[in-house]
Amino acid sequence: MENPYLPYPVRIEKIITETEDRNLKTFTFSFINPEHEKKFSYLPGQFAELSIAGKGEIPIGIASSPTEKGYLTFTVNKVGLVTSHLHNMKEGETMGIRGPLGNFYPWEQMQGKNIVIIGGGFAFTTLRSSIIYMLHPENRNKYEDITVVYGARTPGMLLYKQELEEWEKRDDINMHITVDATQDPTWKYNIGFVPTITEQKIKTADNAIAIVCGPPIMIKFTQPVLEKIGFPPERIILSLEMRMKCGIGLCGRCNIGDKYVCKDGPVFSLAQLRDMPPEY
Amino acid sequence: MKGRLFTKKEWDKALRELSKSQKIFVPAKEKDFHNFTVLDNNMEPDFDFQNTRLSPKSIVFPQSERMFEYTLDETSPDAHILKEAPKDFPPQAVVGIRPCDAHAFQIVNVNFDNPEYKDPWWVRRYRATTFVGLGCNEPCSTCFCTSVGGGPFSEKGLDILLHDLGDRFLAKAITEKGIEFLDKIGSGKEASEQTLKKAALEAEAALGKISSSVPTDRLKEKTEIELFDAPFWEKIAFPCINCGTCTYLCPTCWCFDIQDEVFRKEGDRIRNWDSCMFPLFTLHGSGHNPREKKVQRVRQRFMHKLKYYVDKYGNGVACVGCGRCVQFCPVNIDIREVFELMNGY
Incomplete structure (x- = not known):
C-alpha cells in the first residue's frame, strides 16, 4: 500500500x-x-x-x-x-x-486570458513559479497580457531580485514593483502599498483573471480594489495558508467549513471563499 | 443465518482458546469503569457493562502510532531518510463492542479510506479487525443512537451481533468475516424459533428504553455560514474549559498531530490524537490563529460533527449518540442541546 x-x-x-x-x-x-x-x-x-x-x-x-x-x-x-x-x-x-x-492555480481557465498577478512580501513564491511557467516558450502564447504587481516593505525585502530585473527588461510581461517605503535615492520603481499601486496600474478587468497572494492585510485591501476595477469574484483567485500536518485532508486541522485548505485548496476563488465561513 | 446460541461458559472458553492465535479485545472492569483490553489468561472479560469509558477507537487508531523511523547517525548511508516503522496487521477482533461504537468506525472510515488517499495504518488495521457487537439490553439515560441512524441492536459496522440472553449469547453473523469468526468459536446450538422471538421482543423493548432523542432533519437546510454566524455559540461555549475530554472520549473524533521524537541518534515520527479544543491546533507560524478564541473552537467541534461532515459526505451526522461527551463533560455541555439549537435555527 x-x-x-x-x-x-x-x-x-x-x-x-x-x-x-x-x-x-x-x-x-x-x-x-x-x-x-x-x-x-x-x-x-x-x-x-x-x-x-x-x-x-x-x-x-x-x-x-x-x-x-x-x-x-x-x-x-x-x-x-x-x-x-x-x-x-x-x-x-x-x-x-x-x-x-493541494490544488493549483486554474491553468485551464486562465488560457486565453490577461493574467494579473498581485503579490506581497514573501508570499511571492508560487507566483514566481507561475511567472516562470507562463514565460516558458512552450506556454507564453497560451496567455494574453501578463501584468505583475509585487510589493515588499523595502527594496531589500524583495525576493528573486535578479529575476525581477530580467522580467523588467522583457516586453512580454508588465512589471510594477513597489515598496512600502525607501530612503534609497536610486530606487527606480514604485513607492506605495500594493492595493494603491494595483488601483493605479490595473485599468481593466476585461478578459482578465487576477491571482492574489500575500499577507492577510494586503489581501483584505486588494479585494475591493479589484472589484472596483471590475473583476467578478469568480476571477479573483487567492491562495491561503493554514497550519497543516498531514497535507492530504486526513488530520483535521486546516479546515474552513467543510473544505480542507491542504486538499481542496490552497487555491480558492473569492466566489468560493464567500460561501465558506470566514475562519482563516 | 438466524442465530446460534452459546452458553456464556462456552463462549468464554472458546474466546480464550482463540486468543492464543489472535488478538481479541474484550471489555474488562478497570476500577470503577470498563475499557477494552486484550484478552489473556490473567484477566476476566466482563460483558455486564453499559459502555466502556473510552471508545474502542484506539484498537484501529491508537492514541500514539509510530509511523516512521530513522537514524541521524552520519556514518549510516541512510542517515536522515525515513523508513516505514515495521509492523504487521494480523487478524484481530473486538468482542462486545456496542453498536454505536461500531457505527462510529464506519463514520471515521470515510475519512481515512477515501478515493484519493488511504491512511495505511488505519486501512490495514480496520480491514484486519472483526467487529463482534453486543446489543444493548439496558441503554443509558444519555444514549440517543436511535436519532442518529443507529439503535441498541443496530448491525451497522458489525460483523457479528451478540444478544445477551442471561446465561447465553445469541450470535448472529452479519458478514463473511463474521461467519468465519463464528466458525472459529464453534458451532453452538441452532436457536429455536421461540428463543429468536424472545430476543426480538427484548430488542424491541430496548428501543423503547432509549429516552433521549435529538432532531437532525433540518441540519442540511441552513448554509454553513448561516449556522456559523448563529447567535447561540457564545452561550454554548461559555462554560467550556477547553479540556478536550469530549474529543478524547468521542468515538468519531479522528484529528491527529504528527511529531518527531529522537533518543540519542535514533528517531521516530509519531502521530498522536489531537484535539480541536486546543489553541495550538491551528496556530500559524506567523502567530496568526484562525481559532484563537474558545468560542471558535467549540463551534468548530460541533459544526464539524453536525454540519461540515453532513455536507461533505451526505452520510448523516458524525455523532453516534453514545452519550460519553454528555456524561463526562466537566461543565455539563450537552451535545443534545446543540442538536436542538442547530436544527431549530
Whole structure:
C-alpha cells in the first residue's frame, strides 16, 4: 500500500539568502532517487511538506516551475522549530520532501486570458513559479497580457531580485514593483502599498483573471480594489495558508467549513471563499 | 443465518482458546469503569457493562502510532531518510463492542479510506479487525443512537451481533468475516424459533428504553455560514474549559498531530490524537490563529460533527449518540442541546 506520509529523500543543492533581514532563504533540492522526480509531477500553486528527520514537517509553496527540470525550489521564512533548523542546514545535506500537495492555480481557465498577478512580501513564491511557467516558450502564447504587481516593505525585502530585473527588461510581461517605503535615492520603481499601486496600474478587468497572494492585510485591501476595477469574484483567485500536518485532508486541522485548505485548496476563488465561513 | 446460541461458559472458553492465535479485545472492569483490553489468561472479560469509558477507537487508531523511523547517525548511508516503522496487521477482533461504537468506525472510515488517499495504518488495521457487537439490553439515560441512524441492536459496522440472553449469547453473523469468526468459536446450538422471538421482543423493548432523542432533519437546510454566524455559540461555549475530554472520549473524533521524537541518534515520527479544543491546533507560524478564541473552537467541534461532515459526505451526522461527551463533560455541555439549537435555527 502506497504510504502518502512517506517523504522522498532529497539533497540540498543550493541555499540563497534572499532578504536583507536574512530571514528568507531559497533552498534548491534534487531528488536522491531519480524515479521520485517523475512521481513529483506538479503545477504552479501547489505546495509540499518539507521534512527534516528529528524536527518535523512544514507545508511550503513550491517556488520552482515544472518547466525547470531536475530540481525543486522553496523559499522559507524562519519562524519556528523546523524552519529555524532548515536555515542552519548546509548544501549537500539530506532531508525529505512529500508532495506535491493541494490544488493549483486554474491553468485551464486562465488560457486565453490577461493574467494579473498581485503579490506581497514573501508570499511571492508560487507566483514566481507561475511567472516562470507562463514565460516558458512552450506556454507564453497560451496567455494574453501578463501584468505583475509585487510589493515588499523595502527594496531589500524583495525576493528573486535578479529575476525581477530580467522580467523588467522583457516586453512580454508588465512589471510594477513597489515598496512600502525607501530612503534609497536610486530606487527606480514604485513607492506605495500594493492595493494603491494595483488601483493605479490595473485599468481593466476585461478578459482578465487576477491571482492574489500575500499577507492577510494586503489581501483584505486588494479585494475591493479589484472589484472596483471590475473583476467578478469568480476571477479573483487567492491562495491561503493554514497550519497543516498531514497535507492530504486526513488530520483535521486546516479546515474552513467543510473544505480542507491542504486538499481542496490552497487555491480558492473569492466566489468560493464567500460561501465558506470566514475562519482563516 | 438466524442465530446460534452459546452458553456464556462456552463462549468464554472458546474466546480464550482463540486468543492464543489472535488478538481479541474484550471489555474488562478497570476500577470503577470498563475499557477494552486484550484478552489473556490473567484477566476476566466482563460483558455486564453499559459502555466502556473510552471508545474502542484506539484498537484501529491508537492514541500514539509510530509511523516512521530513522537514524541521524552520519556514518549510516541512510542517515536522515525515513523508513516505514515495521509492523504487521494480523487478524484481530473486538468482542462486545456496542453498536454505536461500531457505527462510529464506519463514520471515521470515510475519512481515512477515501478515493484519493488511504491512511495505511488505519486501512490495514480496520480491514484486519472483526467487529463482534453486543446489543444493548439496558441503554443509558444519555444514549440517543436511535436519532442518529443507529439503535441498541443496530448491525451497522458489525460483523457479528451478540444478544445477551442471561446465561447465553445469541450470535448472529452479519458478514463473511463474521461467519468465519463464528466458525472459529464453534458451532453452538441452532436457536429455536421461540428463543429468536424472545430476543426480538427484548430488542424491541430496548428501543423503547432509549429516552433521549435529538432532531437532525433540518441540519442540511441552513448554509454553513448561516449556522456559523448563529447567535447561540457564545452561550454554548461559555462554560467550556477547553479540556478536550469530549474529543478524547468521542468515538468519531479522528484529528491527529504528527511529531518527531529522537533518543540519542535514533528517531521516530509519531502521530498522536489531537484535539480541536486546543489553541495550538491551528496556530500559524506567523502567530496568526484562525481559532484563537474558545468560542471558535467549540463551534468548530460541533459544526464539524453536525454540519461540515453532513455536507461533505451526505452520510448523516458524525455523532453516534453514545452519550460519553454528555456524561463526562466537566461543565455539563450537552451535545443534545446543540442538536436542538442547530436544527431549530
